[in-house]
Amino acid sequence: MASEDPPQERARAPSPGEAAGDAGWRALAERSLVDPRQGRRRARVRRFVRPAERFIRLEVAGGVVIVIAVLLALLWANSPWSGSYREIFATHLALDAWLWASDASLKHWIDDALMVVFFFLVGLEIKREVVLGELSSPRRLAVPLVAAAGGMVVPVLIFLLLVDGEEARRGWAIPMATDIAIALGVLTLLGSRVPASLKVLLLGVAIVDDIGGVLVIAVFYTEALDYTALLVVGAVLVAVVLLARYGVRPVYVYLALGLVGWAATLDSGIHPTIFGVVMGLMTPSRPLYDPHAFGRVAERVIAQFWRAHDAADRLERREQEADALHSLSTIATETVAPLDRLEHSLLPWSAFLVVPLFAFANAGVDLRDGALEAALGSPLALGVGAGLVLGKPLGITLGAWLAVRFGAALPPGVSWGQFAAMGAIAGIGFTVALFITELSFPAEVLGAGPAEDLLREAKVGILIGSVIAALAGLLT
Structure with missing residues (x-):
């Protein structure tokens, strides 16, 4: 396959850093490859139907x-x-x-910790239905x-x-x-x-x-409230909102905040599964980049990958290939909404x-x-x-x-x-x-x-x- 000619279009693809922040790149990603009205309508249907079908299959x-x-x-x-x-x-x-610190039975850990994952998914599905699905109109x-x-x-x-x-x-x-x-x-x-x-x-x-x-x-199932713990929960939720607004994308940041918020909720008197639902509702339902532009942008990244084969220096070739692959990975990831990625x-x-x-x-x-x-x-x-x-x-x-x-x-x-x-x-x-x-x-x-x-x-x-x-x- 290495002997095949690369595509004719040789435009340089963005690096991962550019993919995350370059305004021109964002403008390109926001342009649709199809008729805007029909494309958005079809995309809206697909964005709900496909995840809903998968959700139903897995739930069954x-x-x-x-x-x-x-x-x-x-x-x-x-x-x-x-x-x-x-x-x-x-x-x-x-x-x-x-x-x-906490000391509880295995059954309580299942009810109060593991079930937070289930209720987080409940929050995700509620948001999907409200934004795209049966509850959207x-x-x-x-x-x-x-x-x-x-x-x-x-x-x-x-x-x-x-x-x-x-x-x-x-x-x-x-x-x-x-x-x-x-x-x-x-x-x-x-x-x-x-x-x-x-x-x-x-x-x-x-x-x-x-x-x-x-x-x-x-x-109805909230115990006596610990207001200090509730302040910690509130601070965590505010931090999540601010980080999302300023474009912080790594999931591990929100996972760390989620663990702190869960622990504080457990001590607050509110059942911790409620925190899971709230975090699910706060998860963005829109991707960073418009999926309509993915094909065009991916072609440019692949062109960059092909061009790396022409580099005479072996180290330079590996660096260019890695740059292209990292760009493609970043673009592919951020073209899928966080809600969809987490649910998947x-x-x-x-x-x-x-x-x-x-x-x-x-x-x-x-x-x-x-x-x-x-x-x-x-x-x-x-x-x-x-x-x-x-x-x-x-x-x-x-x-x-x-x-x-x-x-x-x-x-x-x-x-x-x-x-x-x-x-x-x-x-x-x-x-x-x-x-x-x-x-x-x-x-x-x-x-x-x-x-x-x-x-x-x-x-x-x-x-x-x-x-x-x-x-x-x-x-x-």
Whole structure:
């Protein structure tokens, strides 16, 4: 290949430093190679559709792993070796890092540290939907917004009607949540009967659900606040904004700030997953360079690489080749938005490790010695299960009907029957429902015994309600 003639265009490509700051280079990168209106319209569609398709594929596959993790946890927790299951996740791990230290069980590290990755991705996906996706225009926003609102309010009302007692009612927010990974997986089982637009609509409803869940966690599950720690969190967020505004691009800078902000949030009384969501929402959704100009600029960089072969001095040739390759790497990286890059990198880890590990650590409920019968007969399990099985489809369908009555429209190709099936499938709770369950019944407040009983009852309601919701969706 080295003997092939280089391209005719020999214009010098920018060096990495020029690529980062030269005004003329920016002007070139901002010029589109296609008709401006059509190009931007197509690019806008591609920027949403392609990441959304990948997100759905990974979430579906991750949903299978979550189900396997839940089944394994239940088998282990109800086996003769159930004591080892509890002991492993009760093992304490201490972390001492300079001015900050924490000592917590392995289960708490999973809930408070690893799950921040999941909620960071929730923040990224919320921003994508608001900027580019199903929530980016008032007309498209109406149906998923009102449907999701109904899907949160009605389950809570059903829960409160069925559940008495101040302690049990602490779990009122549990049936609000939808597990998007498993829900998309179940919807995919319907095959060609489900239009692609229905999957995107379910994604939009689930994103609004996530927003509601995040707000609930932030407002109702916040402990006594440590204002010194909150000042540190605020300083970190201000630093992130300023660094982004002044063009600081290295990810490791924001990772370091993120670790400081997470540690401060953990001490502040606000659940650290909220910090993850906020960081996701602050991630830029636009690339530094216009993707339309990438082809032209890449050709110039490749021309520089070819020209390096003509250099007589071997050392000079290697330097020129390295300069061209560094330029191409910088340009290619900065033509992809930070939001897309981070989601592309983190989504597989979240889908196949973080969330399944969380499910494995939290779904292991001991149902032996009459515990299952006692849980099934409890108002708490009934309230959670009924909220998911009845409240979700009723609230989502009623909300969508109201939105359509006031001028909105269902996506093309989606019938009310298909929408009702989607509403039933949205009753699959699992991940976020389990997460809110753990926050609702802390042993530190309720005592170890009562908290364990309430956790068991709520988790039984989630598991059985989610299974019934999945079957109802498949049979609708």
